[in-house]
Amino acid sequence: xxxxxxxxxxxxxxxxxxxxxxxxxxxxxxxxxxxxxxxxxxxxxxxxxxxxxxxxxxxxxxxxxxxxxxxxxxxxxxxxxxxxxxxxxxxxxxxxxxxxxxxxxxxxxxxxxxxxxxxxxxxxxxxxxxxxxxxxxxxxxxxxxxxxxxxxxxxxxxxxxxxxxxxxxxxxxxxxxxxxxxxxxxxxxxxxxxxxxxxxxxxxxxxxxxxxxxxxxxxxxxxxxxxxxxxxxxxxxxxxxxxxxxxxxxxxxxxxxxxxxxxxxxxxxxxxxxxxxxxxxxxxxxxxxxxxxxxxxxxxxxxxxxxxxxxxxxxxxxxxxxxxxxxxxxxxxxxxxxxxxxxxxxxxxxxxxxxxxxxxxxxxxxxxxxxxxxxxxxxxxxxxxxxxxxxxxxxxxxxxxxxxxxxxxxxxxxxxxxxxxxxxxxxxxxxxxxxxxxxxxxxxxxxxxxxxxxxxxxxxxxxxxxxxxxxxxxxxxxxxxxxxxxxxxxxxxxxxxxxxxxxxxxxxxxxxxxxxxxxxxxxxxxxxxxxxxxxxxxxxxxxxxxxxxxxxxxxxxxxxxxxxxxxxxxxxxxxxxxxxxxxxxxxxxxxxxxxxxxxxxxxxxxxxxx
Amino acid sequence: xxxxxxxxxxxxxxxxxxxxxxxxxxxxxxxxxxxxxxxxxxxxxxxxxxxxxxxxxxxxxxxxxxxxxxx
Numbered sequence: 001x002x003x004x005x006x007x008x009x010x011x012x013x014x015x016x017x018x019x020x021x022x023x024x025x026x027x028x029x030x031x032x033x034x035x036x037x038x039x040x041x042x043x044x045x046x047x048x049x050x051x052x053x054x055x056x057x058x059x060x061x062x063x064x065x066x067x068x069x070x071x072x073x074x075x076x077x078x079x080x081x082x083x084x085x086x087x088x089x090x091x092x093x094x095x096x097x098x099x100x101x102x103x104x105x106x107x108x109x110x111x112x113x114x115x116x117x118x119x120x121x122x123x124x125x126x127x128x129x130x131x132x133x134x135x136x137x138x139x140x141x142x143x144x145x146x147x148x149x150x151x152x153x154x155x156x157x158x159x160x161x162x163x164x165x166x167x168x169x170x171x172x173x174x175x176x177x178x179x180x181x182x183x184x185x186x187x188x189x190x191x192x193x194x195x196x197x198x199x200x201x202x203x204x205x206x207x208x209x210x211x212x213x214x215x216x217x218x219x220x221x222x223x224x225x226x227x228x229x230x231x232x233x234x235x236x237x238x239x240x241x242x243x244x245x246x247x248x249x250x251x252x253x254x255x256x257x258x259x260x261x262x263x264x265x266x267x268x269x270x271x272x273x274x275x276x277x278x279x280x281x282x283x284x285x286x287x288x289x290x291x292x293x294x295x296x297x298x299x300x301x302x303x304x305x306x307x308x309x310x311x312x313x314x315x316x317x318x319x320x321x322x323x324x325x326x327x328x329x330x331x332x333x334x335x336x337x338x339x340x341x342x343x344x345x346x347x348x349x350x351x352x353x354x355x356x357x358x359x360x361x362x363x364x365x366x367x368x369x370x371x372x373x374x375x376x377x378x379x380x381x382x383x384x385x386x387x388x389x390x391x392x393x394x395x396x397x398x399x400x401x402x403x404x405x406x407x408x409x410x411x412x413x414x415x416x417x418x419x420x421x422x423x424x425x426x427x428x429x430x431x432x433x434x435x436x437x438x439x440x441x442x443x444x445x446x447x448x449x450x451x452x453x454x455x456x457x458x459x460x461x462x463x464x465x466x467x468x469x470x471x472x473x474x475x476x477x478x479x480x481x482x483x484x485x486x487x488x489x490x491x492x493x494x495x496x497x498x499x500x501x502x503x504x505x506x507x508x509x510x511x512x513x514x515x516x517x518x519x520x521x522x523x524x525x526x527x528x529x530x531x532x533x534x535x536x537x538x539x540x541x542x543x544x545x546x547x548x549x550x551x552x553x554x555x556x557x558x559x560x561x562x563x564x565x566x567x568x569x570x571x572x573x574x575x576x577x578x579x580x581x582x583x584x585x586x587x588x589x590x591x592x593x594x595x596x597x598x599x600x601x602x603x604x605x606x607x608x609x610x
Numbered sequence: 611x612x613x614x615x616x617x618x619x620x621x622x623x624x625x626x627x628x629x630x631x632x633x634x635x636x637x638x639x640x641x642x643x644x645x646x647x648x649x650x651x652x653x654x655x656x657x658x659x660x661x662x663x664x665x666x667x668x669x670x671x672x673x674x675x676x677x678x679x680x681x
Contacts (some may be wrong), residue, residue, distance in 0.1 A: 169624065169666070209624035209666045246624030246666040247640065253664060271623065273668040276661030300668040301622040302636065308668050331622060333668075347621060362625070377623035377666050 058102050059124040060109060061087070064095035064117050072117060073097060080111055098124065131155050131427075134222040138370065141356050142227055143324045144216075144343030148382060150230060153426035159231025159388035163191055164217050164267040165260035166381075167253065168210030169246055170195065170203045171238035172360050172368070179204040182211060182368040184226035184358035188218050193238035194259055196252040203240035208359045212373050213271045214238065215357030216381035217388070226358050226370060230385025230426065234392070237265050242272060244363070250278040253310070257284035261291045266391050269384035270297040270316075271377035273308030282313045289315040294391075294398045296384040298376035300333035305417065307337040317387075317402065318420070321345070321379040324353055326423060332376055335417050339402075340409060342382035342424040345374035354378075386426045393430055400433070407432035414570045443484040443511065446569075447562025454558075454600045462604045470603065475551035476558075483512040483536075483559025512556070513563050528575045528587060531567065533594035536560045540598055554602035561595035564588050612656045613637070613673070614681065617647050623666030629655055629673065636670035638663075642678060652681045 062084070064073070070092065077084035082099045091097060102108050105123055112121040131151025133139070172182045173190050195203040205211045218236050219229030241256040242248040253272070260268055268288055288295050299320040300308030311318030321332040321344020328334065329346045345354035354372030361367040383405065390401045408429030411422030452467050464470055471477060481487075491509035507515060516530035536557040543553040568588035578584040615631035617639070627639045627647055640660060655678045663672035
C-alpha cells in the first residue's frame, strides 16, 4: 500500500509535470504563431540598392591609428617590404593607407595585424551597383524605380514587344498642330491608338497627365536624356478617354478598354477612377481579362478604406500609393479591393518626393517639361510596366502575371486591406515567375501546435498517443496536409511533366478551404462557408458510426483549425460580405475553435477506454 | 443639392478643385473654371452629384456645379 503522503507527492509531481508540459505546449504554440507573424513585418528596402563586392588582387588597405605620421608609415613599409601610401588627403588624420603590388596578400595581412599601430587590415574591396544603371542624367532622382528593384529587373526583362495601352488624357507622342512629342519619348515604340473624346485617330495629350503616366511605363531610357521608364522596350498604345481637365465618362472608358484589347494590348493602364459603379465598365474589364489582357487601375486619392472604380472591379489590379519611405501615403485609398502598393509619391516633402517624368506643361500641349506628380495615378503605371516585363519574360495569362506580381511583392504574410499583397517588387515578380510553386507550411505548423494542445487537454486514459504517433499516422497526416497546405504535389508534378497547370489543377493543389475557387472562380475574397467548420463537420458525420474513418475526419478538422487560425492571425484573405475586424476575424477564430473541438472529440478514445 | 464649405486645389493626378463641405465630405468640383476660385475660399455651391464621372484626381465624388458664390 502506498503511504498517503507519498501518494500526495505523486499527485503533486504529476500535476507539476502536466503544468510544465502545458507550458511547453503554450511556448510551442506561441513560437508557431510568432513564426507566422514573421510574414507581417514590414520589409524595409534600402534606396541605395544592392551592391556587388569584389576583391582587388595584390592590394591591401591598412587602417592605422588615427594621427599616424608619414614617418611611421615609411618605417612600417620598409619593415614589411611593401610600398605604402595614404589613400587620400585625410590619410594622416584617419590613418587609411594602401599597399600595392603585394605578392602574398594573406601572409602580409597576418604580419600587419600583429603591429600595434594598426587598427584593421584587409584586402582592398570594390563596390559597384548591381544590375543595370541607365545613363539618363535625372535617373538619380527616380527613387521610385530603385524602390521597386528596377536595376535587377532590367537585367531580366525590359518589356520587349508587349503592347501597353495608356487610357488617359492622351500621350504627347507626335508633333502635329499645337502638339509636340516630348523629347524623352523619342525612340519609344508606339502603335496606333484612338481619341475617344474627340473621335479622331490622334490621341494627343492636352493635359499632361497621360504623357507622365506613359513615361513611367516606357520613357526613353539609357538615351543620355532626362529620366528612365520601367518597360522601355515595350510598345505604347495611347488611348484618349479623358478630356483636357482630366475627367471623362463611362462610355468612352468602356469603348477604350475594348478597342485596346481588340487591337492587341496585353496590359491596360487606367490611372483614373470614380465613385459610381458602372456595369458597362465592369463588363469591359471582364472582356479584357477574358481576352488575356491585364487591367491595372488606381485605387483612388480620397484616403479612405474604399477602393474607387474601376480598380474595385473583379479582374482589375487595384493599386495604392507609397511615398519614398515605402509606406502608404495619406491620400491613397485602401480596402477590400486593394491588390498592391507602388510608388505614387508624397510631395509633402517637396517636389523630389513626387514621381518625375517627361510630360507637357499643364494646359500647354506645345511645351515639353519634366514634372513631378503624385497620386495613385502615378503608382498604377509602375504595376503596368512590371506586368509588361512579366509578359515579355514569358508569362502567358493575366493570372500568371497577377500571381507573379503578388508572390514577388515585398512585405510578405499574404494579403491585407491596408497594403494588399505588399509593395511592388519588379525583380521579385520576375523571379517569382520563374520560381517553383511556393508552399505555405505555416498553417501546418499551426495545426501541429493545436494538435499538441488537444492531446495535452485529453485525459491520459483516452489520449491516443504522443504527438508524433498521431501526426505520422498516414490516415490522419494526408487529410491534414490536404486541408492545411494543399495537395501541392499535383501542381509540382503537372509543372514538371505537362507544363503550365490549368486553373483546375491550380485550385486542387490549394489547401482544401481554398477549393471554393473551383466553385466560385478566382476572387480576392474567400467564401465564409468554405472558411468555416462546415466541411470538417460534414466529413465527420460518417465517422460517428464508422470508427476507422475517425483519423481521416480528425486530420481534416485539425487542418482546418490550423488553416483558419493562421488566416485569422495574418488577417488574410478577407471574407465575402463580412467586414474584417467586426465579423470576419471573430468568424475565423470561432470556426477554428469549433474545428479544434471537433478534432479533439474525434481523437479521443473514450469509447475504447470505456 | 446646395453645399457650403471651403475650396482647395488638390495636387493629385492632374489636379482638381475640391470642396471640403460643412457636412464633412469632400467633393471634386466640375464645371467651375479654376481661375475663378482661390485657395481656401469659403463658398456656397449648388450642383448635382455625377455618379458616372471619372477623373485622374479621384479626390471624391464629382459635383457638377450649376451656381456658386463666395460667402
